[in-house]
Amino acid sequence: MRVSAFADIEKDFLARVRQIVWCNVATVDRRGRPRSRILHPLWEGRTGWILTGRHTLKTRHLAANPHVSLCYATGDLQQVYVDCRAEWADDPADKARLWDLFASIPPPIGYDPIAFWPRGKEDPTFGVLRLTPWRIEITSLADLVSGTGRIWHA
Numbered sequence: 001m002r003v004s005a006f007a008d009i010e011k012d013f014l015a016r017v018r019q020i021v022w023c024n025v026a027t028v029d030r031r032g033r034p035r036s037r038i039l040h041p042l043w044e045g046r047t048g049w050i051l052t053g054r055h056t057l058k059t060r061h062l063a064a065n066p067h068v069s070l071c072y073a074t075g076d077l078q079q080v081y082v083d084c085r086a087e088w089a090d091d092p093a094d095k096a097r098l099w100d101l102f103a104s105i106p107p108p109i110g111y112d113p114i115a116f117w118p119r120g121k122e123d124p125t126f127g128v129l130r131l132t133p134w135r136i137e138i139t140s141l142a143d144l145v146s147g148t149g150r151i152w153h154a
Contacts, residue, residue, distance in 0.1 A: 003152050006046050012138055012150075016080050017043055020072040021108045023080075025050075027061035027068055035061065041070070041131060042102060042109065048084065048131030049098050051113050055125055062086055068131070077141035084131040095128050096121050 003009055017023070026036040037058070041048040048070075052058065062068075070082040089095065099121045102110050117123040132154075139149030 001148060001150055003150050006136075006152055006154075009136060009138055009150050009152050010045065013046075013080065013136060014043060016078060016138060017041070017072055018109055020074055020078075020080070023070045023072040023082075025068055025070050027058055027086075028065045029061055030064045040111070042098075042105070046133055046136075048082070048133070049089070049101075050086075050129040050131065051098065051102055051116070052127050052129055053116075053125050054088075054127030059127075062088075062129075070131075079137075079139050081135075081137040081139075082131070082133050083135040084133045086129045086131055089128040089130045092121075095126065098128050099126075 022038050022040055024036045025039045025041075026034050028034055035057070039050050039052065041050045043049075066085050066087060068084050068086045070080075070084065072080040072082075089098070099113050103112050103114075104110060113126070114120065117126040120126075134154045135151065137149060137151045143149035
């Protein structure tokens, strides 16, 4: 079922991604082949943030194609699919705010980034990805059978 406003799914979307926490994030390489990895986005409304290495294979993929596809899934077949545009948030104020935000939220939603970037917020390998969804689908096995999954498009 298509919904017209993000507000129609926001509560369920945020509840489910906060319950599942980790998701599979797929990028596309320069030859059009998909590559996925597990990452830990934090969502503020419909904007997602990922703290991640700045000099990685993912960086090269995003330079060629900024679109990513996220899949959150549970063992009991509850899913969230999020198709987004990913872009680097390089503003030092944004990076500092998000570092502090991740560090201030108790696990498993938040975590201390110092474990990954021992030189802190100024570490040149520290990067922040901003996720801007254009499609979000909230579904489950039961929804697939009944046709009641919800899909939002920007």
